[in-house]
Amino acid sequence: MQATEAQWKEMHFAARNKELIKHWKQQIKKLTRSKACADAGLLDENLLRRSLQFYTSVAEFLLAALAVPGAGSPSSLPLPGEGPPIFSALPEWYVEDIAEFLLLCPAVSIFLRRLLPHYLTLVWQVGYTTLDINMFCPSVVADSVEDSLVTWLLVGVCSPHYFRNPYLIAKIIEVLFVVNPGIQPRTEQLHARIMAHPISETQLPSCLMKFYTDVETTGSSSEFYDKFTIRYHISLILKGMWDNPVHRQAIVNESKSGKQFVKFINMLMNDTTFLLDESLESLKRIHEVQELMADTDTWTQTPQDQQQIRQRQLTADERQCR
Structure with a gap:
């Protein structure tokens, strides 16, 4: 103005x-x-470290509530039968809060960099720069996470039948996704610790494949979009694991056993076919609009409201195509 x-x-x-x-x-x-x-x-490093210590204690409490000897070892996974009554009686937010906190520190700088400038443009204009955005604290999580918290995350992913709500498992998987160095480089050491855990080296690939197939239906009205988000996270985790010889062998072993691999590959092919079809349709619409805009005479004669509609559709198609 x-x-x-x-x-x-x-x-x-x-x-x-x-x-x-x-x-x-x-x-x-x-x-x-x-x-x-x-x-x-909220973003004071000391507060974040104390919060991390608290959530580590919560994770230890949850592991104890499972009451399964050696819950942190691959030989005891997946956990048998139904969860102990004391664990089943706990509120879901015990688990969700841990995941939300772990997502805050590594992801907040990514979130701010990608989204907030659209909503807080005025704030950035009065002096906030990318330097401010990069001051947040993924290093707090990367440097301070204890083994018990890592164990809890992996036990949770490998024991989905202990959770009625599939989105709790999806949240934990999102934590594994966010700490991937390809997403947040400053959590590389934490990612290496998670991937070096015995559960990751033996059980995690199979459990990720199983959950990939389980989220075909979640009971939510947004399950169609949710499943693609969750499967995208799983696909990048598995892609990163494939670069490690130990994890690659675990994936190969799973493919030979056939317990989860056949369903996983079937749904992977179905998703790929669907997404390829959607992408080609988007490319077709993108091409049509670009051709129309390239014809200057026709484009200038198009009513203003129609131009805006087509430009919005073009932006949506470009985003959807990627």
Whole structure:
């Protein structure tokens, strides 16, 4: 509005525009103060470390509640039968809170870099730069996660029948996805620790394949979109594991046993076919709009509202095609 002030300063609504500019500048100051308070409070490294210690204790409590000797060893997985009554009686947010916290530290800088600039453009314009975005603390998790917490994450993924809600397992899998060095380079050491765990080396590939097939139906109204998100996370985890000879052998062994591999490959092929078909349809629509826009005469004669509709469709198709 300030950039176009010369066009409206003599108009009858100039006073209203000036009031709006004043109001929005005050909003910028409030947002700036709010962000500073959030940084100082919620993202303080000492607070994050204490929170991590607390959630480590929660993970140890959950492992104890499973009441299975050697729950952290590959030989005891997958855990047999139904979960112990004391574990089944615990609220779901015991598990969800751990995952949400672990997702916060490695992912917050990624989230801010990708999404928040669209919503807080005004804040960035008054002095926030990518330097501020990179000041968040994935290193707190990367450097301070204890073995019991790693064990809990892997036991959870490898014992999905102990959870009524499949989205709890999906949340834990998302943690494994986010700490992948290809997603967050600063968690490379943590990722290496997780992948070096005995459970990862023997049980994790099979369990990921099983969950890949299990999320075909989740009972949610958004299950169609959810399953592709979850399967995308699993696919990148497995792709990273394939580069490690130990994990590659575990995947090969699973393919020979046939317990999960046949279903996994079948659904993988179905998904690939579906996504390829969708991508080709998107490419066709993208090409049509680009051809129309390249024809300057026809494009300029197209009504403004139709141009906007086609441009929005083009943006949506480009995003969907990727």
